[in-house]
Amino acid sequence: MSMDRTIKLKLDVSEEDKTSLKNTVVCFNKVFNIVAEYGFANHTHSKVSIHHATYKDIREQYPELPSALVQGARDVACEALKAVKKMRLPVSKPFSAIRYNKRVIRIIFEHGFASIASADGRVKVHFTLPEYYKQYVNWEIRSSTLRYDTADDVFYLHVTLRKDSPEPTGDTIVGVDRGIVNVAVCSNNVFFNSKEVKNTRAKYAHLRRELQSKGTKSAKRLLKKIRRKERRFVTDVNHCIAKEIVNMPYDVIALEDLTSIRVQNRKGKNFNRKLNNWSFYQLEQFIRYKAEAIGKRVISVDPRYSSQKCSKCGHTYKGNRDGSSYRCRNCGFQIHADLNAARNIAHAGITCLSRLSVNQPNVGMNAVQDTAQ
Ligand SMILES: [Zn+2]
Structure with missing residues (x-):
């Protein structure tokens, strides 16, 4: 490969x-x-x-x-x-x-x-x-x-x-949930939701609105500059998150397949817009190529029910989730909703891996753009 x-x-x-x-x-x-x-x-x-x-x-x-x-x-x-x-x-x-x-x-x-x-x-x-x-x-x-x-x-x-690329080995797995409040949450209890990220994005959004309402030539030029800076900020943060995730002691990283239309149902109409805003696609690309370079695998799993299902007993019910908290009506398990999703993604990854070992694993990658930090 x-x-x-x-x-x-x-x-x-x-x-x-x-x-x-x-x-x-x-x-x-x-x-x-x-x-x-x-x-x-x-x-x-x-x-x-x-x-x-x-x-x-x-x-x-x-x-x-x-x-x-x-x-x-x-x-x-x-x-x-x-x-x-x-x-x-x-x-x-x-x-x-x-x-x-x-x-x-x-x-x-x-x-x-x-x-x-x-x-x-x-x-x-x-x-x-x-x-x-x-x-x-x-x-x-x-x-x-x-x-x-x-x-x-x-x-x-x-x-x-x-x-x-180095040959992948091992099959310990970490699941990663990507979302709006937390950019990423991992099944091993690691959250990526720094205040700095939120504050910086709010600052840029505010600046953009102000400049857009001015509409002068110099405002437009400044707006372009700010957009570039903002993109660079997102890229840098994505690089850091990807690096930390890939360096966790796991062989396989499971992500939700965000190209699936079902994500829309799961997280609502606005999710996809915000998804584009944050460049979750870019984060995934960074995770993929950093993982590949050190012989780790990245797999995409079906995102269905990952937020509704109880990661402990498997009971699936929409009402189990309330904003950021998850409480299972069946077994009483309580957990942060994003962490619950991340654990479900890890579970789905395990199922996916056992299927892959039967059918030849296919971990081919497309060329990705590497952006210097
Ligand atoms: Zn349960």
């Missing part, structure tokens, strides 16, 4: 080279659109037939674009057509991010240097590799994406890296 990580590097590019790279991005996206239009009109996403039909014209129209990038644009367009099953026309904007395969880019992490093919020959760029990313220097580079931030006039390189 292998694991993929995507890291984001801010590039230091001279003004002259910026012009070359911008030109390259624009050309690439034009080629993408030509290919997509041809494939859409002719109901095909076949790289070979699209290549034969469009390559010559494209070369004549954009002789400055290296042929490997023309092919790259074609490949991306074919994949986009395939992804939408040719039901609609995929369209690239002039400054959509563009993909570089190994032939058209060379990255040397140790020297903070990359050489990138452009419409004006090779462009040399520099970057500072954040300390946190140094763990990746020996990983295999899979693909790179060049993105131009038009607002800030900055180029970023997103690099996807791969390494073999």
Whole structure:
């Protein structure tokens, strides 16, 4: 099994080279659109037939674009057509991010240097590799994406890296409940609900409201800055929580499957909105990749009844829960409602594990974006 990580590097590019790279991005996206239009009109996403039909014209129209990038644009367009099953026309904007395969880019992490093919020959760029990313220097580079931030006039390189992951062992399990009041509660009685988190979020919400009501240009700029800071705050907290959970003495971490629609019934309409607000998805991604890196497993369990069921006797009744307190009408067990849910998630995880050991375990992971702290 292998694991993929995507890291984001801010590039230091001279003004002259910026012009070359911008030109390259624009050309690439034009080629993408030509290919997509041809494939859409002719109901095909076949790289070979699209290549034969469009390559010559494209070369004549954009002789400055290296042929490997023309092919790259074609490949991306074919994949986009395939992804939408040719039901609609995929369209690239002039400054959509563009993909570089190994032939058209060379990255040397140790020297903070990359050489990138452009419409004006090779462009040399520099970057500072954040300390946190140094763990990746020996990983295999899979693909790179060049993105131009038009607002800030900055180029970023997103690099996807791969390494073999350690084999998972053991089957002791901890259940984690994610919620609004407590960001996370673990079945081993650990709560993550710091006052600081709540206060900071309240502060940002207040600032946002004030700036939104002003509506001036400078207020808008400040609002953007605050949103960025807030996102960064959430990311940092999620990193810390994920790290603590993954370092607990358990082999397997059980989480509720939040993609399931049933979560809506369980926690109410507002939950999903707040869920997005807090980026529970991000927290899960962080838990997954940190766990994977040290050979621990993460499993998703059915969230049904995890808040209604008694974690001691199994009696399931909606009225057992009242806000943050849980009291079982059957056995009299009393416990914090989120902790009760976390224990149910751990139990569901155990059931899930025994099923997995019968059917081959599948713990494949998608590439996740790693954000330096
Ligand atoms: Zn009970």
